[in-house]
Amino acid sequence: MARQVSTQKKVAYTAIAWIIGLIIFFPILWTVLTSFKTEGEAIATPPSFLFFHWTLENYVEVQARSDYFHHFWNSVAISFGSTLFGLIVSVPAAWAMAFSPTKRTKDVLLWMLSTKMLPAVGVLVPIYIIFRDFGLLDTRIGLIVVMMLINLPIMVWMLYTYFKEIPGEILEAARMDGATLGKELIYVLTPMAIPGIASTLLLNVILSWNEAFWTLNLTASKAAPLTAFIASYSSPEGLFYAKLSAASTMAIAPIVILGWFSQKQLVRGLTFGAVK
Amino acid sequence: MATTHTRNAARLMMAPSVIMLLLWMLVPLSMTLYFSFLRYNLLMPGTESFAGFMNYRFFLTDPAFFQAIGNTLILVGGVLFATVVGGIGLALLLDQPMFGQGIVRILVIAPFFVMPTVSALVWKNMLMNPVNGLFAWVANTLGFQPIDFLSSFPLSSISVIIAWEWLPFATLILLTSLQSLSEEQREAAEMDGANAFARLIYIILPHMARAITVVILIETIFLLSVFAEILVTTNGGPGTQSTNLTYLVYMQALLQFDVGGASAGGIVAVILANIVAIFLIRMIGKNLED
Numbered sequence: 001m002a003r004q005v006s007t008q009k010k011v012a013y014t015a016i017a018w019i020i021g022l023i024i025f026f027p028i029l030w031t032v033l034t035s036f037k038t039e040g041e042a043i044a045t046p047p048s049f050l051f052f053h054w055t056l057e058n059y060v061e062v063q064a065r066s067d068y069f070h071h072f073w074n075s076v077a078i079s080f081g082s083t084l085f086g087l088i089v090s091v092p093a094a095w096a097m098a099f100s101p102t103k104r105t106k107d108v109l110l111w112m113l114s115t116k117m118l119p120a121v122g123v124l125v126p127i128y129i130i131f132r133d134f135g136l137l138d139t140r141i142g143l144i145v146v147m148m149l150i151n152l153p154i155m156v157w158m159l160y161t162y163f164k165e166i167p168g169e170i171l172e173a174a175r176m177d178g179a180t181l182g183k184e185l186i187y188v189l190t191p192m193a194i195p196g197i198a199s200t201l202l203l204n205v206i207l208s209w210n211e212a213f214w215t216l217n218l219t220a221s222k223a224a225p226l227t228a229f230i231a232s233y234s235s236p237e238g239l240f241y242a243k244l245s246a247a248s249t250m251a252i253a254p255i256v257i258l259g260w261f262s263q264k265q266l267v268r269g270l271t272f273g274a275v276k
Numbered sequence: 277m278a279t280t281h282t283r284n285a286a287r288l289m290m291a292p293s294v295i296m297l298l299l300w301m302l303v304p305l306s307m308t309l310y311f312s313f314l315r316y317n318l319l320m321p322g323t324e325s326f327a328g329f330m331n332y333r334f335f336l337t338d339p340a341f342f343q344a345i346g347n348t349l350i351l352v353g354g355v356l357f358a359t360v361v362g363g364i365g366l367a368l369l370l371d372q373p374m375f376g377q378g379i380v381r382i383l384v385i386a387p388f389f390v391m392p393t394v395s396a397l398v399w400k401n402m403l404m405n406p407v408n409g410l411f412a413w414v415a416n417t418l419g420f421q422p423i424d425f426l427s428s429f430p431l432s433s434i435s436v437i438i439a440w441e442w443l444p445f446a447t448l449i450l451l452t453s454l455q456s457l458s459e460e461q462r463e464a465a466e467m468d469g470a471n472a473f474a475r476l477i478y479i480i481l482p483h484m485a486r487a488i489t490v491v492i493l494i495e496t497i498f499l500l501s502v503f504a505e506i507l508v509t510t511n512g513g514p515g516t517q518s519t520n521l522t523y524l525v526y527m528q529a530l531l532q533f534d535v536g537g538a539s540a541g542g543i544v545a546v547i548l549a550n551i552v553a554i555f556l557i558r559m560i561g562k563n564l565e566d
Binding site for chain 1: 282283285286287289290292293294296297300301303304305307308311318366369370372373374375376377379380381382383384385386387388389390391392393394395397398399400401402403408410413416417440443444445448449452453486487490494497500501503504507508509521522525526529530535538539541542543545546548549550552553556557559560561
């Protein structure tokens with residue numbers, strides 16, 4: 001940015017932006033702080049912001065009482081499982097649409113997008129009944145399949161916009177040099193496609209990790225990921241703020257950090273390439 | 277030019293995605309449509325019978341339905357207004373030169389990555405609780421009576437929580453769009469004597485128009501399906517004061533086991549979402565051409 005501004009203005013902008021930023025971030029900060037308090041301090045009046053007795057007991061307690069890591073692994077299995085499955089299906093599709101487009105490619109892409117617009121509640125009843133009849137309720141594999149299907153359109157789209165940016169001339173050059181389709185794929189395309197695939201993977205892990213319609217409706221306890229596990233804190237008894245905070249902090253930390261790295265990809269993925 | 281060989285290969289590569297999505301879309305949706313014309317309760321298996329438009333008639337004349345539609349519109353409209361206006365403001369602010377811009381950006385974007393059940397429970401208990409919440413302490417300190425937000429203003433409170441979740445999304449997209457505005461254009465306007473307000477109205481907002489539309493359409497799609505936040509904060513209550521269409525169908529299906537009624541509600545939700553989807557898809561389709 002070559003814009004010239006006075007230091008005074010810059011300091012003013014800095015102050016305003018930091019204040020607003022901290023207000024927006026505050027609920028997260030407050031959760032993290034509370035997770036290190038005792039239950040008594042968590043609801044103390046006046047609330048203490050930093051000068052309290054820091055403790056890790058809530059983290060120990062959450063794991064001991066409710067087998068936190070079981071749900072954590074469910075989240076990992078469901079988000080990564082559905083993303084990997086999805087990549088296996090979507091990479092070839094996006095590749096084909098980007099490099100051998102036909103007249104109908106655009107229609108197919110838009111049609112795929114339209115499936116994403118189907119509200120989940122429109123298919124809740126049949127999916128629930130199908131899951132019940134096939135014994136898929138409260139299983140990880142069932143959720144992996146559903147999660148893959150709801151994110152498949154986003155994956156195809158995102159990969160398509162990335163693949164589209166790979167210059168076709170490079171492929172032609174490789175073909176002229178006698179590369180077969182397989183060789184073209186392994187030696188030319190894959191290295192150039194890796195960044196796009198990685199971004200797609202990242203965004204989809206984030207989306208699946210936080211998905212809270214199907215996970216709440218199709219799981220009970222065995223396959224419940226963190227979204228559903230945290231929801232079980234909505235009707236507890238007694239003092240629990242510190243434990244709720246500890247469980248929440250552990251549930252959101254990995255994804256908030258991943259999310260910070262994926263800001264750019266998020267824009268591309270969630271706007272289907274309409275804003276870059 | 278694609279040869280027949282590569283064209284067949286391409287078709288083969290697309291087949292799994294297309295077939296899976298086709299099944300995902302057609303099978304459950306036609307089942308929903310079929311169920312919506314049945315008298316069918318999960319608790320009484322084997323008693324299904326054809327019911328014509330009865331489910332639709334019940335669903336569409338249920339006072340809860342009108343409240344749910346109203347709530348859905350208020351929630352979507354309120355959150356859209358807050359996030360778009362707030363997002364434009366924040367994007368303009370974050371585009372200014374400042375110290376620690378990257379860190380502020382990270383702070384502002386963070387709420388988007390918090391899972392809905394966590395955001396809702398943190399707001400419900402630690403901030404909005406009338407006894408132990410932080411807002412109650414602030415109110416007491418300032419000499420006011422603490423408010424029980426979620427029972428006095430259930431829908432507005434839920435809207436605030438959801439606006440907090442979606443403000444980062446709007447900000448991020450609008451900021452990305454703002455940063456693609458050419459510096460020359462801004463400078464030219466400045467040299468021609470346009471003040472900050474004129475530059476905002478005639479240069480910046482028109483440039484962001486497309487991104488704003490995209491934000492509105494995409495948020496609408498997601499906001500029509502808000503569910504988890506309602507489930508863990510108010511359960512749709514008190515009464516049906518914070519029940520939206522999604523939550524109403526969920527209650528009909530999984531709490532009252534009325535498959536027919538829930539399916540009719542599901543079809544209504546699909547129709548509503550499609551009205552928005554048509555605009556969004558048309559816009560993205562246009563973008564695909566340039």
